[in-house]
Amino acid sequence: xxxxxxxxxxxxxxxxxxxxxxxxxxxxxxxxxxxxxxxxxxxxxxxxxxxxxxxxxxxxxxxxxxxxxxxxxxxxxxxxxxxxxxxxxxxxxxxxxxxxxxxxxxxxxxxxxxxxxxxxxxxxxxxxxxxxxxxxxxxxxxxxxxxxxxxxxxxxxxxxxxxxxxx
Amino acid sequence: xxxxxxxxxxxxxxxxxxxxxxxxxxxxxxxxxxxxxxxxxxxxxxxxxxxxxxxxxxxxxxxxxxxxxxxxxxxxxxxxxxxxxxxxxxxxxxxxxxxxxxxxxx
Numbered sequence: 057x058x059x060x061x062x063x064x065x066x067x068x069x070x071x072x073x074x075x076x077x078x079x080x081x082x083x084x085x086x087x088x089x090x091x092x093x094x095x096x097x098x099x100x101x102x103x104x105x106x107x108x109x110x111x112x113x114x115x116x117x118x119x120x121x122x123x124x125x126x127x128x129x130x131x132x133x134x135x136x137x138x139x140x141x142x143x144x145x146x147x148x149x150x151x152x153x154x155x156x157x158x159x160x161x162x163x164x165x166x167x168x169x170x171x172x173x174x175x176x177x178x179x180x181x182x183x184x185x186x187x188x189x190x191x192x193x194x195x196x197x198x199x200x201x202x203x204x205x206x207x208x209x210x211x212x213x214x215x216x217x218x219x220x221x222x223x
Numbered sequence: 224x225x226x227x228x229x230x231x232x233x234x235x236x237x238x239x240x241x242x243x244x245x246x247x248x249x250x251x252x253x254x255x256x257x258x259x260x261x262x263x264x265x266x267x268x269x270x271x272x273x274x275x276x277x278x279x280x281x282x283x284x285x286x287x288x289x290x291x292x293x294x295x296x297x298x299x300x301x302x303x304x305x306x307x308x309x310x311x312x313x314x315x316x317x318x319x320x321x322x323x324x325x326x327x328x329x
Contacts, residue, residue, distance in 0.1 A: 072233045076240035083244045083267045087251035092259050099263050106270045110291075113237070115277055115284065118291040122273075130299040131266070137306045138259055141313055147257040147320070154254020162246030169238050174279055178234030181284035189288055197289060204296060211300040215307035 068112055075109040090147075096135040103127035114181040117189060237278055244271035256321045258309050262302070269298050 082105055085098035103126050111119035169175060193201055244267055251264025273291060280287035309319065316323040 069233055073236045076236045079240050079270075080243045080247070083247040083270075086263050086267050087247055087255075087260070092257070092263075095260065095263055099266055102267065102270060106274065109237070109240075109274070110277060113233070113277060113281070115288060115291065117288050118277065118295075121292050121295060125299055126295050130302045133306065134259075134262070134266075134302060137310065141259070141310070141319065147255060147260065150254050150256075154250040157253040158246040158250035161249040162242055165245050166242045169242065169275070172279070174275065175235045175238045176231050178231075178237065178278050178281050181281050181287065184284045184288055188285065189292075192285060192289060193292075200293075204293060208296065208300045211304055215303045218304070218307040219310050221311055 072109065072112050075105055075112065078105045079109060092138045093135065096131065096138050100127050100131045100135065103131055113178070114183070117184065117186060234278060237274055241271045241274045241278070244268070244274070258312065258319050258321055261321070262305050262309070265305075266298075266302070269294075 079102065082098055082102040086095050086102060089095045089098055103122060107119040107122040107127070110122065248264045248266075248268030248271060251267065252261050255261060255264070273294060276290055276294060277287050280290060312323065313319055
């Protein structure tokens with residue numbers, strides 16, 4: 057095994073661990089910050105940190121898509137909507153129930169990942185070009201993308217209809 | 224390459240972060256009665272699931288990229304619908320809590 061003399065790969069591994077910790081911190085902020093607008097902003101930070109982590113793992117196209125579509129459009133939509141709606145009443149917390157369910161589902165997921173060997177499943181990906189991705193989408197996944205396109209269009213129409221509906 | 228030697232460490236760190244993030248999301252969904260907080264917590268869970276998908280499919284970067292793009296597109300659509308429902312509910316009940324839904328038996 058040949059070591060990289062620049063030491064960049066070692067730094068990258070440290071950055072992955074650091075970003076994983078940042079991910080958990082921003083997730084905690086999303087759930088625990090009292091003001092919903094700030095919680096939505098924390099979600100945007102979470103998406104950006106997630107995109108950085110995914111880029112470091114070697115999936116730069118996914119990271120760019122996540123920043124543009126998810127953070128740039130969807131989360132911004134949440135921020136604007138929450139800013140316009142305001143608090144919307146007193147928020148009540150049931151911490152015991154939440155902690156019990158979090159422990160249950162977290163343990164279940166951890167066991168499932170351990171059983172499938174996901175902790176050791178990561179392998180440095182081979183670089184994939186945007187041209188390769190788009191050609192595969194249009195050739196092999198053409199019908200699936202068509203269905204997705206129609207479903208998303210129907211979703212948009214449904215959302216407009218629900219939001220404009222009278223009481 | 225050092226990174227290849229550290230792959231188990233990287234995979235373990237990302238998987239552990241995913242599990243922790245998923246647990247935080249579940250805590251927000253089940254612990255709060257605010258619909259917007261529940262939506263934000265579901266988005267936290269989505270970020271966790273996206274990391275797990277990338278981790279499990281990293282042996283084939285093309286498949287991992289395609290699945291992640293499709294997953295993100297579907298979640299973006301889901302956000303639009305849920306925000307529309309929340310706006311509609313806010314108009315009807317002037318509240319963002321889940322009590323009106325529970326009273327209506329939803």
